Amino acid sequence: MNNRTNYATGARWEDIVGYSRAVKIGNMIEVSGTTAVEDGVLIGKDDAYLQTKIILQKIERVLHTAGASMAHVVRTRLYVTDISRWEEVGRAHGEFFRDIKPASAMVEVSALIDPEMLVEIEVTAVLE
Numbered sequence: 001m002n003n004r005t006n007y008a009t010g011a012r013w014e015d016i017v018g019y020s021r022a023v024k025i026g027n028m029i030e031v032s033g034t035t036a037v038e039d040g041v042l043i044g045k046d047d048a049y050l051q052t053k054i055i056l057q058k059i060e061r062v063l064h065t066a067g068a069s070m071a072h073v074v075r076t077r078l079y080v081t082d083i084s085r086w087e088e089v090g091r092a093h094g095e096f097f098r099d100i101k102p103a104s105a106m107v108e109v110s111a112l113i114d115p116e117m118l119v120e121i122e123v124t125a126v127l128e
Helices: 012-018 048-065 083-097
Strands: 004-007 022-025 028-034 073-080 103-108 119-126
Touching (some): 022 048, 048 073, 048 119, 073 083, 083 103
Parallel strands (some): 073 103
Antiparallel strands (some): 004 022, 022 028, 073 119
16 A cells, blocks of 8 residues: 555554554545543543543644644544543534534443543544
8 A cells, every 4th residue: 555654653552552643545544542641641630621622632733744634524433431521522522623513423431441531532534
């Protein structure tokens, strides 16, 4: 696949687990499940709104690196550990996507890789 570009962040888990933060093939960009960990530290412990905001900022950065923006996002997938906190997550999501309105799903999961993580988000972006 000569039109494939992998984007890494340098996180040690990328090589251990074997994944990229994002993969661009042609005009499509898939962003891996992203959490609010920066430099090995979880940002926003017990704050679903802040975790969501940090995650979306990280996603925005990798999209920019891949030549895209949040306006190119066509789908978001939000995994939350407590669906009763959906409004906190939704408020942060709305701050980024209020006018873009991608297709979206928010589902409750029993756990994420770190018990203090409340949210994980994947996105798909398509360049025109």
